[in-house]
Amino acid sequence: MRKPCEFSFEQIAASANDVIIVTRARPIDGDGPEIVYVNDAFTRLTGYTAGEALGKTPRILQGPKTDPNARQRIRDALARNEPVRIEILNYSKTNEEYWLDLNIVPLRNDAGEVTHFAAIERDLTQRRHEEEQLFQLATTDALTGIHNRGYFLERARGEFMRAVRLGRPLAVIAFDVDQFKAINDTHGHEAGDKVLVRIVDTARTVLRQIDIFGRIGGEEFALVLPEVPMTEALSMAERLRATIGRTSVNIGASKLNVTASFGVSERRAADSAIEALLTRADRALYAAKAAGCNAVHSHPGGL
Numbered sequence: 001m002r003k004p005c006e007f008s009f010e011q012i013a014a015s016a017n018d019v020i021i022v023t024r025a026r027p028i029d030g031d032g033p034e035i036v037y038v039n040d041a042f043t044r045l046t047g048y049t050a051g052e053a054l055g056k057t058p059r060i061l062q063g064p065k066t067d068p069n070a071r072q073r074i075r076d077a078l079a080r081n082e083p084v085r086i087e088i089l090n091y092s093k094t095n096e097e098y099w100l101d102l103n104i105v106p107l108r109n110d111a112g113e114v115t116h117f118a119a120i121e122r123d124l125t126q127r128r129h130e131e132e133q134l135f136q137l138a139t140t141d142a143l144t145g146i147h148n149r150g151y152f153l154e155r156a157r158g159e160f161m162r163a164v165r166l167g168r169p170l171a172v173i174a175f176d177v178d179q180f181k182a183i184n185d186t187h188g189h190e191a192g193d194k195v196l197v198r199i200v201d202t203a204r205t206v207l208r209q210i211d212i213f214g215r216i217g218g219e220e221f222a223l224v225l226p227e228v229p230m231t232e233a234l235s236m237a238e239r240l241r242a243t244i245g246r247t248s249v250n251i252g253a254s255k256l257n258v259t260a261s262f263g264v265s266e267r268r269a270a271d272s273a274i275e276a277l278l279t280r281a282d283r284a285l286y287a288a289k290a291a292g293c294n295a296v297h298s299h300p301g302g303l
Contacts, residue, residue, distance in 0.1 A: 017041055018041060018120055018121060018122050019038075019045055019046075019100075019123070020037070020038070020041070020042065020118065020119070020120055020121070021035060021037070021038050021042060021058060021118070021121065022035070022036050022037035022038075022107070022116055022117070022118050022119075023036060023057075023058065023117050023119070024036060024115070024116055025078075025081070025106070025115050025116055028075060028078045031056075033057060033058070033117060034055060034056070034057065035053050035054055035055065035056050035058060036054065038053050038054070045092070045123055046061060046090075046092050046093055047092045047094055048092075052093075061090040061091060061092075062091065063090070063095070065089050065097065066090065066091075067088065070086050070087075071088075074088075074104065077104065078104070078117060081114040082106070083104060083105045084103075085101070085103045085104070087100065087102070087124060088100050088102050098125045099123070099125045099127075099128040100121045100122065100123065101121070101124050102119060102120075102121050103119070103120045103121070104117050104119045105118050105120075141214070141215040143193055143196060143197065143215075144196055144197055144200040145200070146215055147212065147213060147214035148215060151214070152212060152213075152214025152216060152222065152224075153214075153216075153274070155214075155224070156172075156212055156222075156224045156278075159212060159224050160224075160267070160274035162226075163226065164267075168226070169227060169228060169229040169266065170224065170226060170228070170277070171224075171225040171228045171230060171233030171236075171264065171265065171266045171267070172225070172233075172264070172265050172266075172274070172281045173222065173223040173233060173240070173262055173264050173281060174216075174220065174222045174223075174262070174264075174278065174281035175222075175240065175241075175261060175262040175263070175285060176217070176221065176285065177195060177196065177219040177258060177259075177260050178258070178259045178261055178289075178294060179293070180192065180219040183258075187251050187256065191256070194250075194251070195256070195258055198249045198258070199221075199247070199258065199260065200221070203240055206236070206240050206243055208225075210226050210227075211224065211225055212224040220285075222278060224274070228266075230265075230266040230298060233264045233266060234264055234296060237264050237296045238296050240260070240262065241259075241260060241261075241294065241295070244258065245258075245259050245260075245294060259293060259294035261288040261289050261293050261294060261296075262285060262288060262295070262297070263280075263282060263285030263286070263296075263297055263298070263299065264281060264296065264297070264299070265278075265280035265298065265299045283299055284297040284299040285297070
């Protein structure tokens with residue numbers, strides 16, 4: 001004869017480290033699905049007590065950055081009475097963001113009808129932060145905070161392929177700081193670093209959100225300008241040149257004025273890769289240097 005259990009599954013759920021939420025299966029829209037059970041881990045993670053959560057919908061945990069596609073996937077699975085597993089960004093009672101590995105399974109009664117859903121949720125916030133930090137290290141120039149050479153080229157290649165596929169204009173600007181070696185030799189590398197940071201901060205005030213900005217060498221930078229033909233790219237480069245030319249950097253008790261030179265190119269029908277545009281922009285940049293610096297040049301025949 002089987003002995004009765006000396007524990008309950010609710011005791012197990014209450015002591016679990018993972019969050020457990022149980023909701024009614026219907027309705028799934030409006031104020032549903034209605035929460036009927038949460039464990040202690042739910043309160044520790046979200047800040048909501050069981051009394052505050054019961055009778056509410058789990059959507060109280062969603063916020064402005066919660067992916068709408070993830071929400072739709074969950075809703076569609078619930079509508080079909082199917083399990084779903086997804087990573088999703090939620091919000092605590094105090095509006096702190098946290099990431100979850102969310103696993104929702106349907107619960108059936110003796111007749112096989114889905115009456116409830118159980119959500120088992122594991123906190124992924126620390127893992128996500130570590131992944132973001134690794135991505136940042138792998139893609140970002142440590143000094144200036146913009147794309148490093150590798151990630152700039154990766155994004156630039158993607159934008160080039162999009163422009164080819166859609167037949168859209170695309171321009172590239174290459175620029176570097178004039179007399180940068182003299183700055184380092186005269187004032188030291190710390191001063192040179194301050195100049196580079198200031199140049200980047202100044203350039204950002206002119207650029208659009210969609211422009212791709214990277215440091216591709218010591219004092220050399222490059223921009224990819226989606227949807228921009230040559231004439232507009234030349235105007236953008238001139239605005240950058242003038243804005244940087246009005247910039248000064250405090251070095252000790254003195255101010256150091258800095259300038260930059262620019263080369264501009266645009267996508268041509270014969271181009272097979274973004275590197276062709278970068279090469280032409282680089283040649284135009286060196287032509288600007290040879291002409292006396294603090295200038296904007298386009299590649300010969302670029303118009």
